[in-house]
Amino acid sequence: MSHTTRFSSFGAGARDTLPMLVGAAPFGIIFGTLVTAGPLAAWQGQLMSLSVYAGSSQFIATGLVAGHAGMLVIWLTTFIVNLRHMLYAATLLPHVAHLPARWRWTLGFFLTDETFAVMNGYYSRHPRAPLGHWYFLGSCMAMYCNWQAWTLVGLSFGAVFPQLQSLGLDFAMVATFIAIVVPQLGRLPHLAAALAAGAFAFLLRDLPYKLGLMSAVLIGVAVGMLMSRRQTRISRAGGEEAA
Numbered sequence: 001m002s003h004t005t006r007f008s009s010f011g012a013g014a015r016d017t018l019p020m021l022v023g024a025a026p027f028g029i030i031f032g033t034l035v036t037a038g039p040l041a042a043w044q045g046q047l048m049s050l051s052v053y054a055g056s057s058q059f060i061a062t063g064l065v066a067g068h069a070g071m072l073v074i075w076l077t078t079f080i081v082n083l084r085h086m087l088y089a090a091t092l093l094p095h096v097a098h099l100p101a102r103w104r105w106t107l108g109f110f111l112t113d114e115t116f117a118v119m120n121g122y123y124s125r126h127p128r129a130p131l132g133h134w135y136f137l138g139s140c141m142a143m144y145c146n147w148q149a150w151t152l153v154g155l156s157f158g159a160v161f162p163q164l165q166s167l168g169l170d171f172a173m174v175a176t177f178i179a180i181v182v183p184q185l186g187r188l189p190h191l192a193a194a195l196a197a198g199a200f201a202f203l204l205r206d207l208p209y210k211l212g213l214m215s216a217v218l219i220g221v222a223v224g225m226l227m228s229r230r231q232t233r234i235s236r237a238g239g240e241e242a243a
Contacts, residue, residue: 009131013118013138020114021146027055028147032154034059038066042155049151053110053144056081080214083221087193088116090228095123099133107133110140189231193224 028049035045040062048058057078064074088111096104118139126132185191197220204212 004131006131006134009129009134010138010141013122013135013140014142015138016122017114017118017139017142020118021142024055024114024143024146025150028150029154029157031055031058031062032151032156033158034062034154036155036158038062040065045155046148046151049148052078053147054078054082054112055147077214080217083217084113085111086221087190087224087228088113090225092116092119092123095119095127095132096136103133107136107140110137110144112140112143115139115143189224189227192227193220196220196223 031049032045035048036042040048045062048061052058052061060081061074061078064077089108092111096107099107115136119136122129122135123132129135185194197216199216200219201213201216204215206212207215
């Protein structure tokens with residue numbers, strides 16, 4: 001369904017993101033709880049959610065801070081973990097390339113795994129939606145506010161109920177990522193990236209300091225981007241021949 005006003009498009013984006021909000025809620029609670037159990041102050045944990053806004057990186061950074069890792073190690077590790085966003089950006093770029101820089105930078109900051117899943121599905125149904133960026137913003141704002149709220153819940157109750165970490169809430173994270181990843185595997189670049197990352201994560205699992213996982217992320221992103229570029233070249237060549 002195409003939306004005719006900015007407000008209706010924004011609202012539709014927020015509404016269609018609701019299932020993702022449920023899956024992200026335990027993730028935010030666990031993060032807040034972990035902050036209360038470590039050396040960071042509660043306000044620092046909330047500030048991290050406000051300014052970094054990257055769940056996986058926040059978990060890793062919190063663990064590294066607790067382990068007294070250096071700033072360079074924290075920065076490099078979180079950078080590698082977030083490299084998957086290059087694939088997300090490459091996939092969505094054709095739909096937002098016409099927007100002013102202020103829109104692209106804003107949407108880029110708020111882009112998450114969950115919002116990517118919502119937007120990829122939306123653009124596949126409405127590739128030329130004139131107000132698609134407002135739908136995009138609605139999805140982003142819903143996820144952002146949701147993450148801040150559940151981080152605050154975790155920070156507020158983590159110290160009082162430390163057993164929150166042992167309630168099995170982390171299963172929701174696994175289920176959410178499965179729901180995000182599986183629908184994307186119909187595209188060859190995404191399937192190749194997933195297979196490459198999974199294979200190398202298994203082969204390199206014995207490397208210390210989680211280096212195997214980091215390497216698998218890099219390899220998966222590289223394979224996905226190479227396949228995406230290859231498909232783009234093939235599509236362009238086919239279009240030129242047809243012309």
